[in-house]
Amino acid sequence: MSILTIPTQPFSDQKPGTSGLRKKVPHFQQQHYLQNFVQSIFDSIDVPAGATLALGGDGRYYNREAIQIILKMAAAHGFAKVLVGQGGILSTPAASCVIRKFNTYGGIILSASHNPGGPAEDFGIKYNTANGGPAPEKVTEAIYARSREISQYRILDAPDVALDVLGLSQLGDMQVEVIDAVADYADLMAELFDFSAIRALLASGFRIKFDAMHAVNGPYAREILVNRLGAPADSVMNAVPLEDFGGGHPDPNLTYAHELVDIVYGEHAPDFGAASDGDGDRNMILGQRFFVTPSDSLAIIAANATLIPAYRNGIAGVARSMPTSAAVDRVAAALNIPCYETPTGWKFFGNLMDAGKVTLCGEESFGTGSSHVREKDGLWAVLCWLNIVAVRQQSVEAIVRAHWAEYGRNVYSRHDYEALPTEAANGIMQHLRAQFGTLPGSTLGSYQVASCDDFSYTDPIDGSISKAQGIRLLFTDGSRIVFRLSGTGTDGATVRLYLEAYEPDAARHCLDAQDALSEMILIAGQVSELHARSGREQPTVIT
Incomplete structure (x- = not known):
């Protein structure tokens, strides 16, 4: 050789x-x-x-x-x-x-x-x-x-x-x-979570359905959920990894994981549903006919972390990507721990975890994780929820609604406009930047603009600076609209529109997010000229 x-x-x-x-x-x-x-x-x-x-x-x-x-x-x-x-x-x-x-x-x-x-x-x-x-x-x-x-x-x-x-x-x-990395990973999960409590939950008749989407996590889910925790074999669906993911799009959201969604929202629905993506680092969490937004999932895991053995002594801090809702910020304030806001990309959490500043991290793009590894971790998030449910003995929906009652609800949605011509996507962002001088102080519908900027981040550990990480329109009531070009696609450009409004009134917590955010959605379209510039009347994906 x-x-x-x-x-x-x-x-x-x-x-x-x-x-x-x-x-x-x-x-x-x-x-x-x-x-x-x-x-x-x-x-x-x-x-x-x-x-x-x-x-x-x-x-x-x-x-x-x-x-x-x-x-x-x-x-x-x-x-x-x-x-x-x-x-x-x-x-x-x-x-x-x-x-x-x-x-x-x-x-x-x-x-x-x-x-x-x-x-x-x-x-x-x-x-x-x-x-x-x-x-x-x-x-x-x-x-x-x-x-x-x-x-x-x-x-x-x-x-x-x-x-x-x-x-x-x-x-x-x-x-x-x-x-055999499956065994190494499963052993680590067994160290972090109360497998006995989860095993007892599943033995009690609590039914789960995990969609591996014909991606990498099938063998990991089988080993942990079925072999070690005792779930029935059919609790894991689409478990065989395939080179083309069975012709599907291995993105665990309400649009692309529709097979799982139909099951969890259908008759005889399981108590808990979850899915992970192509490489196993993203997750979607569902209760019986109930969707948990990734932003809420992070906040609820943080609020309940001490129920999980690995975090029994508390968490050092939390971090979220800038487009992720501020739900976890409210938990951090209540726990009197720091909360860091970073650009999108798990790489920005690494320095914070290595320095011991944060224990839990999350992104609105269905990524959640902790300092046990340095990547987001789909199955870890699933096990967090199962551990929390096992200890609290409440449904997923009940846990979420109790969280909203205590902290208020950050009503949140993301609209993706995928595979746009790059020139059109850049034009939308440039049009927004051109209004930075006139938008602050203006009134848009029932909202008043407090400020707008192109998010910049200075790493508190090494001092490195990351600029132009997303355009933010911040309103006086704490609501916000964010526009960002995605850095993960390969076909044209994707514009992501994020919408968030804080709702403290428990009587309004049952509102559908799209209805609650309807005025803000109209404002976002008008201020960005999104529909005219993209040629799209509707987003590709809504989450």
């Missing part, structure tokens, strides 16, 4: 987005494209002698081919060992768990998260650092800078590695160990 040095030329489009580099599969299949990016990673992280790398993906189309390329390149760059998930598969939270448990020099995760998979669909790659979390911007910027000047890459000339059988093999001077 010899190490080959292959001449190449830079690609201009390898700038990582919110969570790594995402493109269509045919784009990644271009000659040298993946290799260039992997070489740029290795050139940017100064691989020490004897280092171990974690490697795996969500099982989508092109995962196996990419794994083989990365293994051979790792062998050409001095890694002593690579830990790879069986079949090349690792959920994103399990990858973070493996990085931390085995003290690896970070890991490479292959996923386009909640985006569709298949020969003509999406693929992605990102590097996570040794703390188990997504690389911070200073690292991704270095990778991008390197990708623009690369002239060659190194790769071992060797046969493919067997990925389906557990155990060790040799690749040049490097060891490859195929591991």
Whole structure:
């Protein structure tokens, strides 16, 4: 086996987005494209002698081919060992768990998260650092800078590695160990949660339905919910990971998880429903005919954290992405703990967790997690809810309504306008920025604008600054409208519109969010010229 040095030329489009580099599969299949990016990673992280790398993906189309390329390149760059998930598969939270448990020099995760998979669909790659979390911007910027000047890459000339059988093999001077990450992850969950209480809840007749959406979490859910907690086998649906996710869109929301939604809102509905996404880091929580917004889920987990063994002694602090509702802020104030507001992207939570500033983090985009790993974690959130229900002996809906009664309700919705022409999406944002001088102090319907800005964040740990993270219209009553361009899609541009109003009156807590926010929705459309500029009368997805 010899190490080959292959001449190449830079690609201009390898700038990582919110969570790594995402493109269509045919784009990644271009000659040298993946290799260039992997070489740029290795050139940017100064691989020490004897280092171990974690490697795996969500099982989508092109995962196996990419794994083989990365293994051979790792062998050409001095890694002593690579830990790879069986079949090349690792959920994103399990990858973070493996990085931390085995003290690896970070890991490479292959996923386009909640985006569709298949020969003509999406693929992605990102590097996570040794703390188990997504690389911070200073690292991704270095990778991008390197990708623009690369002239060659190194790769071992060797046969493919067997990925389906557990155990060790040799690749040049490097060891490859195929591991059972499901067991490692399940063991960690057993340390955090009261499995005995959850097991008793399920044995009492409490029925659950978990939709793995033919994505990576199927085996993890089976091991934990069925094998360890005793749920009936049919409690986990769409449990077999498929390269194209069964033709579905593995995004756990009311639109794309409609099969689960129909069950939970239908006759003989289970008591609890949940779903996770392509790589297992997002979650949707449902009660019987009742949807829990991700923002409320974070707040309720924070308010009830001491019911969970891992957090029995309290939590240090909480953090949320800027577009996430302020529901958790109210909990933090009541608990007298800090609450941090960051840009969208889990990478912004890493420094706060490493510094011990926060224990729980969340995003409105169905991501919730804690300091047990450095990624958001879909099954962790599901287990939080099951643990809380088991202790409180109340339904999901009753727990949410009791929370609203105590803290008030942050009525919240997100409208996604997907796959817009990039020029149109940028035009909407530019039109909003052009009004920064005139909007403050103006009256829009029954709302008065207090301020508007383009959100900027200064990291309290390392002082790094992230600008232009979303446009905020803040009203005098605490309500707000947020516009943001998504950084996770691969097809055109997505404009996300976030709407939030605080409702302290319990008599109005039963209102449908779209009805309660109807005036604000009209105002958002008018001030942004969203419909005229996008050519869309309705959003693609409403959550």
